[in-house]
Amino acid sequence: MTTTTIAPEPASPAGHQQEAAHRRTRAVPSPIPFGRIAGIELRKMFDTRSGFWLMASLVVLSLAASAATIIFVDADNLDYEGFASAWGIPMSVILPMIAVLAVTSEWSARSALTTFTLVPGRGSVIAAKAVVTALVGVAAIVVAALVGALGYLGVATVMDLDPVWNLSFAELARVTLASEIGMFMGFMLGMLFRSSPAAIVAYFVYALVLPTVSSALASTNTWWAENATWFDLNWATMNLYSEMTDKAWAQLGVASLIWLVVPMLVGLRLVLKSEVK
Amino acid sequence: MIQIDALSKRYGGFTAVDNVTFNAEPGRVTGFLGPNGAGKSTTMRILVGLTDPSSGSAHLLGRHFSQLPNPGLEVGVLLDASAQHGGRTGREILTLAARTMGLPKTRVAETLERVSLTEEEAGRRVRNYSLGMRQRLGIATALIGDPEVLILDEPANGLDPAGIRWMRDLLRGFADDGGTVLLSSHLLHEIEVIADDIVVIGNGRIVAQGTKQELLAGGGTYARTSDLTALGRALQRAGHTAEITSEGAVLSNAELAAVGQIAFDAGLALTELRAADGAGLEEMFLQLTASTQRDHLESPEGLDSSKGKAA
Numbered sequence: 001m002t003t004t005t006i007a008p009e010p011a012s013p014a015g016h017q018q019e020a021a022h023r024r025t026r027a028v029p030s031p032i033p034f035g036r037i038a039g040i041e042l043r044k045m046f047d048t049r050s051g052f053w054l055m056a057s058l059v060v061l062s063l064a065a066s067a068a069t070i071i072f073v074d075a076d077n078l079d080y081e082g083f084a085s086a087w088g089i090p091m092s093v094i095l096p097m098i099a100v101l102a103v104t105s106e107w108s109a110r111s112a113l114t115t116f117t118l119v120p121g122r123g124s125v126i127a128a129k130a131v132v133t134a135l136v137g138v139a140a141i142v143v144a145a146l147v148g149a150l151g152y153l154g155v156a157t158v159m160d161l162d163p164v165w166n167l168s169f170a171e172l173a174r175v176t177l178a179s180e181i182g183m184f185m186g187f188m189l190g191m192l193f194r195s196s197p198a199a200i201v202a203y204f205v206y207a208l209v210l211p212t213v214s215s216a217l218a219s220t221n222t223w224w225a226e227n228a229t230w231f232d233l234n235w236a237t238m239n240l241y242s243e244m245t246d247k248a249w250a251q252l253g254v255a256s257l258i259w260l261v262v263p264m265l266v267g268l269r270l271v272l273k274s275e276v277k
Numbered sequence: 278m279i280q281i282d283a284l285s286k287r288y289g290g291f292t293a294v295d296n297v298t299f300n301a302e303p304g305r306v307t308g309f310l311g312p313n314g315a316g317k318s319t320t321m322r323i324l325v326g327l328t329d330p331s332s333g334s335a336h337l338l339g340r341h342f343s344q345l346p347n348p349g350l351e352v353g354v355l356l357d358a359s360a361q362h363g364g365r366t367g368r369e370i371l372t373l374a375a376r377t378m379g380l381p382k383t384r385v386a387e388t389l390e391r392v393s394l395t396e397e398e399a400g401r402r403v404r405n406y407s408l409g410m411r412q413r414l415g416i417a418t419a420l421i422g423d424p425e426v427l428i429l430d431e432p433a434n435g436l437d438p439a440g441i442r443w444m445r446d447l448l449r450g451f452a453d454d455g456g457t458v459l460l461s462s463h464l465l466h467e468i469e470v471i472a473d474d475i476v477v478i479g480n481g482r483i484v485a486q487g488t489k490q491e492l493l494a495g496g497g498t499y500a501r502t503s504d505l506t507a508l509g510r511a512l513q514r515a516g517h518t519a520e521i522t523s524e525g526a527v528l529s530n531a532e533l534a535a536v537g538q539i540a541f542d543a544g545l546a547l548t549e550l551r552a553a554d555g556a557g558l559e560e561m562f563l564q565l566t567a568s569t570q571r572d573h574l575e576s577p578e579g580l581d582s583s584k585g586k587a588a
Contacts, residue, residue: 032346032347032377036379040377105362109362109364114360117326117349117352118377120325120343273329276327
């Protein structure tokens with residue numbers, strides 16, 4: 001049994017009245033700035049256990065990939081580009097997952113109930129998530145390039161090689177774009193499904209199953225073999241890792257429109273209009 | 278101040294909320310009472326803009342929720358204490374809310390203390406929280422912006438009796454400071470303990486609303502005897518109402534003394550005779566939750582036809 005002590009009477013009952021009046025007359029707060037929402041969304045990407053381990057696995061896998069490059073690639077062929085692409089493989093898998101979870105965790109964990117009652121403009125929250133996702137994609141490439149450079153320099157010194165710096169800024173920018181396309185495919189699927197397992201499975205169908213199907217189709221159908229790059233975003237994106245012609249850019253644009261932009265608009269509408277339960 | 282005006286929500290052919298109108302006034306705790314699935318949560322979700330209504334409107338402080346520039350500072354909301362990412366710590370969840378509202382860091386510790394979550398508990402991941410702890414964290418999230426309005430869906434779920442008393446005191450203090458509180462529950466007892474005004478909803482419709490005193494008073498008289506039907510018929514012949522309750526008693530609008538006299542005249546020995554405070558509300562609520570479990574005594578004829586069931 002618990003008892004509550006009776007609080008002494010307030011010295012002046014009028015004080016209570018003033019307090020009540022104060023509540024009624026307070027100023028209207030100013031709107032939440034977008035930068036603050038973006039900061040919150042960035043923090044939410046990495047403050048959970050899954051977010052932390054995604055980041056940790058990105059680092060661990062990248063280091064493992066670098067080690068594998070050093071062990072398995074001939075010392076003569078060990079150039080900076082090879083080093084950088086070793087980092088690229090784990091990133092191309094994990095960065096889209098970060099993008100998927102940035103969206104879907106709100107629905108899968110139902111924290112959207114809190115998020116959208118603190119910021120009723122769902123468009124602002126989604127825009128903040130998109131901006132932060134894009135920045136994380138760029139930051140990951142920049143960090144990978146820098147750490148890769150240091151690692152390569154170290155290896156080159158130890159092995160007494162002449163470092164070959166054969167990765168131009170333009171190439172790096174194109175690799176970044178390819179990586180961003182992967183991330184925003186994840187982001188789009190997250191908005192479309194609003195469920196972590198469904199969106200992750202859909203991403204791997206897109207990234208692993210569809211290219212196989214497309215190749216199979218191309219081997220039997222000559223029209224598809226010649227024109228698939230217009231309609232297959234995986235193929236159109238692959239061009240970013242080599243040389244880009246005007247035609248390749250146009251193909252990338254058309255394929256992105258079909259696979260990324262249109263479904264993104266559908267997903268956006270679903271996110272903005274659907275009931276949050 | 279919460280104003281809900283002719284609010285309806287239909288899902289295909291199913292009407293979840295049907296023309297609901299009520300106000301929650303500043304300085305008072307308004308209890309939103311109804312069985313599970315009655316439309317309480319849907320109404321509250323519409324109120325905070327998470328669900329679009331089919332028709333009608335809901336306003337907070339004279340505005341639609343989406344027009345609040347920084348809602349956390351004006352309206353504290355707790356819709357589902359379990360709807361949090363289990364991988365975050367309690368302190369992290371509260372920190373995110375505080376930062377969204379632009380509040381100083383010190384408010385997090387202050388609010389944790391206000392809802393009696395310890396430092397150690399705040400550092401745990403929410404996945405490992407009991408429902409009661411989640412409720413306290415949810416209430417902390419609602420309170421941290423020092424809002425004028427609180428909207429709490431089933432906040433007493435999972436709280437122990439001491440926790441319910443704590444929440445009653447907290448909401449009482451909030452309302453006494455001029456704040457508006459709307460809280461829902463499917464338990465009559467919780468609402469009786471906490472609320473000043475009560476809105477009862479069933480199957481999407483409001484079935485009763487008023488102050489707690491209004492709804493709990495005027496329950497009439499409760500009487501028990503061996504032959505309930507005979508007593509009921511005798512009361513109705515004397516011009517009073519009489520119903521046989523699910524608990525095996527007669528509920529009448531007659532005065533205590535009148536019921537005693539009528540029973541005496543009819544030669545019936547009463548085993549219980551008392552004023553039925555709150556019985557009306559309780560019966561109405563039972564009817565909402567299980568409408569088949571009650572027999573009606575509408576008229577002497579009706580009595581005859583229901584005799585088999587009543588006996």
